[in-house]
Amino acid sequence: MATCFRKSNLGMLSYYLGIEVRQGKEALMLGQSAYASKLLERSGMTEYKLCVTLMEERLKLTKASSMAKVDAIIYRSIVGGRRNLVHTRSDIAFVVGYVSRFMEDPREDHWATIKWLPHYVKGTVD
Template sequence: MASRFRMSDLGTLSYYLGIEARQRKEALTLGQSAYASKLLERSGMAEYKPCVTPMEERLKLTKTNTAAKVDATLYQSIIDGLRYLVHTRPDIAFAMGYVNRFMEDP
């Protein structure tokens, strides 16, 4: 491609749009640990312990809830962040899609 197009070599890719790239001979690994940490801090969950399952099993959420209302802007911001995090964490896709149902009225 360099013979056909004018380009410059910027070296090996390490970080792009919040995605960390680690290149080795046998594999290219993508991750978003720094982005995930910032998302946890923004949501007030930085001190929580990690768990194996991203969502409680058999959890039933309804739109008619008696719990206190949450800040809709913060909720939507966190869901948008989770949506971006799914690119490197497909294991949270189901849980993210489930809570995404409540975007209009968290």
């Protein structure tokens, strides 16, 4: 049984599944700056001020929070978008994983933490 392969030349890979690929002679750079900017725009957070810290220091969140509930659908949407950003942004992986624990029943303190993240992402989008 003969196998036939068709040869094609699509050129250098530049974009794949939301990840921008820049290839050089000595390095391969992956990024998601366009995706990060789109997330900020879609969630109405483009006017946020820049921030260089990722999360409040020594922050303790619990599932047994007594704060008011927030809209779980919006919370999940924002956290889910940030989870996709983690592919090339390992610097935000801890915070995204931490706030993901509260997606079942998000509260005001959880929401305040997830709102901190766009400040940081905007300041480090590139």
